[in-house]
Amino acid sequence: MLFNSFEYFLLFLPLTAVLYFFFNRLKLTEAAIAVLIFASFFFYAWWEIRYLPILLFSIIFNFTIGKIIRHPTPYKKTALIIGIITNVCLLAVFKYADFFIENLNHLSSNNIALLHLTLPLAISFFTFQQIAYLVDSYKGLTKEYDFLRYALFVTFFPQLIAGPIVHHKEMIPQFMRSRNKLVNYHNISLGLFIFAIGLFKKVVIADYFAETATPGFDEAVTLSFFDAWATSLAYTFQLYFDFSGYTDMAIGSALIFNIKLPTNFNSPYKATDIQDFWRRWHITLSRFLRDYIYIPLGGKNHAVYRNLMLTFIIGGFWHGAGWNFLFWGFLHGLATIVHRLWQKLNRPMGRLLGWFITFNFINITWVFFRATTWDDAMKVLQGMAGMNGIHISNKMIRYSGFDRLYEVYPNFFGTITAHRSVWLYLIVALVVVFKMSNSIERLQNFKTSWINLTMICTVFIYAMYQMNKVSEFLYFNF
Numbered sequence: 001m002l003f004n005s006f007e008y009f010l011l012f013l014p015l016t017a018v019l020y021f022f023f024n025r026l027k028l029t030e031a032a033i034a035v036l037i038f039a040s041f042f043f044y045a046w047w048e049i050r051y052l053p054i055l056l057f058s059i060i061f062n063f064t065i066g067k068i069i070r071h072p073t074p075y076k077k078t079a080l081i082i083g084i085i086t087n088v089c090l091l092a093v094f095k096y097a098d099f100f101i102e103n104l105n106h107l108s109s110n111n112i113a114l115l116h117l118t119l120p121l122a123i124s125f126f127t128f129q130q131i132a133y134l135v136d137s138y139k140g141l142t143k144e145y146d147f148l149r150y151a152l153f154v155t156f157f158p159q160l161i162a163g164p165i166v167h168h169k170e171m172i173p174q175f176m177r178s179r180n181k182l183v184n185y186h187n188i189s190l191g192l193f194i195f196a197i198g199l200f201k202k203v204v205i206a207d208y209f210a211e212t213a214t215p216g217f218d219e220a221v222t223l224s225f226f227d228a229w230a231t232s233l234a235y236t237f238q239l240y241f242d243f244s245g246y247t248d249m250a251i252g253s254a255l256i257f258n259i260k261l262p263t264n265f266n267s268p269y270k271a272t273d274i275q276d277f278w279r280r281w282h283i284t285l286s287r288f289l290r291d292y293i294y295i296p297l298g299g300k301n302h303a304v305y306r307n308l309m310l311t312f313i314i315g316g317f318w319h320g321a322g323w324n325f326l327f328w329g330f331l332h333g334l335a336t337i338v339h340r341l342w343q344k345l346n347r348p349m350g351r352l353l354g355w356f357i358t359f360n361f362i363n364i365t366w367v368f369f370r371a372t373t374w375d376d377a378m379k380v381l382q383g384m385a386g387m388n389g390i391h392i393s394n395k396m397i398r399y400s401g402f403d404r405l406y407e408v409y410p411n412f413f414g415t416i417t418a419h420r421s422v423w424l425y426l427i428v429a430l431v432v433v434f435k436m437s438n439s440i441e442r443l444q445n446f447k448t449s450w451i452n453l454t455m456i457c458t459v460f461i462y463a464m465y466q467m468n469k470v471s472e473f474l475y476f477n478f
Contacts, residue, residue: 001043001046001047002473003195003198003199003202003246003249003250003253004199004203004249004463004467005467006464006467009195009199012039012042013253013256016035016039016157017256017257019032019039020036020257021181021183023035024181024182030148032181033148033149033175034148036152036156036157036257037148037151037152039157040152040155041155043157043161044121044155044157044160044161047121047161048121051118051121054120054123055120055122055126055154055155058090058126058127058130058154059130059150059151059154059155061083062083062130062133062134063147063150065079065082065083065086065134066133066134066137066150069083069134069137069138070142070144076138077138080134080135080137080138083131083134084131084134084135087130087131087134088127088131090123093117094117094118094119094123095119095124095321096317096321097117098114098115098117098321099321099322101113101114102114122161124318124319125160125161125163125165126154126155126160128285128288128318129154129165129166129167132165132167132288132291133168136168136169141169142168142169145168149172149176150172152172152175153168153171153175156171156254156259157253158249158251158259158261159250159254161473162243162246162250162473163247163250163264163282164247164250164261164262164264164283164284165284165285165287166261166284167262167284174259174260175259179258180257180258181258182258184258186448187255187258188255189446189453190252190443191251191253191254192256192456193252193442193446193452193456194249194251194252194255194442194443195249195253196455196456196459196460197245197248197442197459198244198245198246198249198250198251198439199245199249199460199463200245200462200463201242201244201245201439202241202246202463202473203466203467204462204463204466205237205245205429206237206238206239206240206241206242207466208425209235209237209238209241209422209429210234210238212230212231212422213234213238215231216228216232216234216235217235217370217372217376218372220379221379222379222382222383222388223379223380223382223384224383224388225383225384225386225388227383228381228382228383228384228388229383229384230422230423230426231380232363232364232366232367232380232384233363233426234422235366235370236362236363236366237426237429239369239370239474240268240269240433241429242473243473243474244264244265244438244439246473247261247264247265248439251443262283262284263283263440264283264284265280265282265283265438266279266280266440267280267433267434267438268280268281269359269362269430269433269434270355270434271355271358271359272351272354272355273349273354273358274332274335274358274361275336275339277362278332285315285318289311289312289314290311293311293314293315294307294311297310305337305340308340309333309337310333312329312330312332312336313326313330314329315332316328316329316330316332317329319369323374324368324369324371324377325368327368328365331365331368332365335361367380367381367384
């Protein structure tokens with residue numbers, strides 16, 4: 001079930017909230033928790049019911065391993081290792097099996113049949129989430145949670161499908177607080193406010209940019225200079241508004257139940273260096289990679305550059321089974337190492353120059369993140385480098401005074417194939433993400449008023465009017 005569907009926000013979400021608070025009002029706390037768990041399973045199964053047993057197995061297995069680890073036995077470390085290996089293997093089979101088979105066939109000239117397994121929704125997210133729980137249990141950082149609340153921690157539907165990657169210590173205590181079991185109209189207002197913003201981001205902005213990004217990456221044989229830059233920039237903003245829009249809707253949905261999900265975005269395109277970017281982009285993933293991969297590898301105390309590179313490569317591979325994702329992670333690891341070395345020179349870079357370099361690096365590396373094949377990535381990058389010509393419209397040629405140049409080099413100019421208005425919207429999007437306050441900042445300053453109510457209704461209605469196309473969230477693929 002998609003957040004940007006009428007079934008979700010007109011039926012599923014309000015019905016679940018009514019039942020949850022109804023049982024809490026009757027002091028039937030366990031029944032209320034069961035309502036949220038059942039609703040979360042229904043939400044998950046709506047997309048593909050055959051993978052529901054995998055989610056159930058993962059929850060039961062990790063809860064059991066966590067109980068073994070938490071108690072003082074000589075088998076704690078063994079149980080932790082078994083738990084981590086099982087989680088990683090489950091993820092590897094469904095997400096990476098065909099990738100490894102393809103590369104093995106290529107290297108050895110074998111012809112092993114591919115498994116063609118469909119990737120279960122959210123497996124990347126709930127796997128990392130529960131690995132963190134097991135590691136913390138081994139360190140004695142978890143409490144004796146009952147099964148219902150643990151299951152809700154993993155399956156809570158606002159964050160189940162595409163994050164944020166929540167942590168047990170920030171979620172389970174919220175399910176146990178008495179005041180969170182009462183209807184809070186202020187939180188409902190906040191939830192509807194940020195949900196409306198997220199819905200607008202997704203169906204109005206992200207889906208518009210998809211109309212330029214998708215043909216550029218998947219359909220065009222070659223791309224001219226302007227078309228290639230329109231394609232890459234359109235995807236850069238499509239991904240941001242798609243994923244941040246989903247996160248806003250997740251935060252808004254959770255707030256209706258008085259649950260606060262962690263912030264996952266903090267204006268990442270305002271970053272002035274690569275380290276700053278990763279403090280702002282997909283914050284919960286950055287937190288996991290730091291706490292459960294980078295620091296255990298030795299962090300900054302031992303072979304810091306190796307640890308940085310391994311962490312980013314793993315982060316890239318987590319996103320998808322392909323060499324393009326590995327290379328994307330490698331590029332970000334390399335950029336982070338270069339940034340560390342630059343800092344040692346103690347030569348500060350101006351904020352504007354730092355932002356310009358960082359934004360363009362992010363935009364270029366997103367090409368590898370988006371392209372389905374290496375050739376597709378090269379097609380876009382070659383176009384961005386002007387290797388296929390710098391095509392501009394005849395009208396632009398006349399107004400620019402390039403008529404004579406066009407006569408001498410007729411193959412160097414032509415017609416822009418990208419939608420004409422996309423450049424205007426790209427400029428507007430850049431101003432919005434760079435100059436305007438983000439949705440979390442607006443949420444913190446939100447006050448219940450008729451003006452805000454009118455704004456929520458207007459945004460909702462306009463977004464609903466735009467919901468006439470088939471669209472999916474990009475991060476469902478990861």
